[in-house]
Amino acid sequence: MTDSPTNLDSLRERIDSLDNEILRLISARAECAKQVAEVKTKSDPGAVFYRPEREAQVLRRIMELNPGPLNSEEMARLFREIMSACLALEQPTKVAYLGPEGTFTQQAALKHFGESAVSMPMAAIDEVFREVEAGAVNYGVVPVENSTEGVVSHTLDSFMDSSIRICGEVVLRIHHHLLVADTTLRDKVSRVYSHPQSLAQCRKWLDAHYPRAERVPVSSNAEAARMIKSEWHSAAIAGDMAAKLYGLEKVAEKIEDRPDNSTRFLIIGSQHVPMSGEDKTSIVVAMRNQPGALHDLLEPFHRHSIDLTRLETRPSRTGVWNYVFFIDFKGHVDEPRVAAVLEEVRLRASEVKVLGSYPVGVL
Numbered sequence: 001m002t003d004s005p006t007n008l009d010s011l012r013e014r015i016d017s018l019d020n021e022i023l024r025l026i027s028a029r030a031e032c033a034k035q036v037a038e039v040k041t042k043s044d045p046g047a048v049f050y051r052p053e054r055e056a057q058v059l060r061r062i063m064e065l066n067p068g069p070l071n072s073e074e075m076a077r078l079f080r081e082i083m084s085a086c087l088a089l090e091q092p093t094k095v096a097y098l099g100p101e102g103t104f105t106q107q108a109a110l111k112h113f114g115e116s117a118v119s120m121p122m123a124a125i126d127e128v129f130r131e132v133e134a135g136a137v138n139y140g141v142v143p144v145e146n147s148t149e150g151v152v153s154h155t156l157d158s159f160m161d162s163s164i165r166i167c168g169e170v171v172l173r174i175h176h177h178l179l180v181a182d183t184t185l186r187d188k189v190s191r192v193y194s195h196p197q198s199l200a201q202c203r204k205w206l207d208a209h210y211p212r213a214e215r216v217p218v219s220s221n222a223e224a225a226r227m228i229k230s231e232w233h234s235a236a237i238a239g240d241m242a243a244k245l246y247g248l249e250k251v252a253e254k255i256e257d258r259p260d261n262s263t264r265f266l267i268i269g270s271q272h273v274p275m276s277g278e279d280k281t282s283i284v285v286a287m288r289n290q291p292g293a294l295h296d297l298l299e300p301f302h303r304h305s306i307d308l309t310r311l312e313t314r315p316s317r318t319g320v321w322n323y324v325f326f327i328d329f330k331g332h333v334d335e336p337r338v339a340a341v342l343e344e345v346r347l348r349a350s351e352v353k354v355l356g357s358y359p360v361g362v363l
């Protein structure tokens, strides 16, 4: 094929007519979503419009059917935005996240709910929990574990005294950059600001490139990015969103010590999410302080061939709960084999709380 003007013209004509078709189809889809809203409201005036299990199924189906040349993740991202816009027609979704603006948690919220959701930054993890509990927002997004640094204990602790449920998860690849402002004297950097987890995730890189710079932990990467605007000798470690938000320049890109560095975030809300076909369940279990307690707890999972994906121990904050275990496993509470395991665990534990069953993160 040559790049002759006629050829280009006819290709553009074809693109125009395909766009007409896409436009017609997206509009027809949006009409359907509006009708879904009517059906939902008719059968239940307090209906929940956002259906995580249905959205996961839509995305998985698109990825499976995708013929290329776009890769499946790219295609799913496009459909993510179409669904987000359709859902906003039914009801705008309000989402609180651990702020400030420009954090990875905001990026995770957008990745999960799409750009049509209304996202609101909160100053602390427990504030996100409180907003959801009070019904001021529909959902919350909080970080829960990082592949390099481990668990975000504050999030786990917040579940202990809350009735909030987990409605979903989203995993984000975390890329850190060393950022400076246009006023920064780059060869005089004596201080590097970032969130403690980010400083830890870039420890080796900092040792090699800025061994003498003081590492200053602050409340978030976005806060670090904001602070260096007024300090000529300071740099920040943060991600793309913060760099863009504060107009900073990247001195070095992707400086995280591990290339597979990723963070898992939880979507919290108050609804029970039905099965999507590929689900996870999170529970918190209190055991009496006696020998073999952990073995007793895990044995039923092994016997029923249920895959544990995470096990976390937290010190109990009340005298009654000696050991508290956070357990994630594959499966949904509405599956009989999961119900059977939970029944057995209840007999062995002093307290069991199901935090929720939810679709395994798609994107």
Ligand SMILES: C=C(O[C@@H]1C=C(C(=O)O)C=C[C@H]1O)C(=O)O
Binding pocket: 032, 033, 036, 049, 050, 051, 052, 054, 055, 058, 082, 083, 084, 086, 087, 090
């Ligand atoms: C249309 C629906 O409502 C919402 C929008 C969806 C969509 O656009 O595909 C999917 C699930 C819901 O979050 C539905 O429940 O089917």
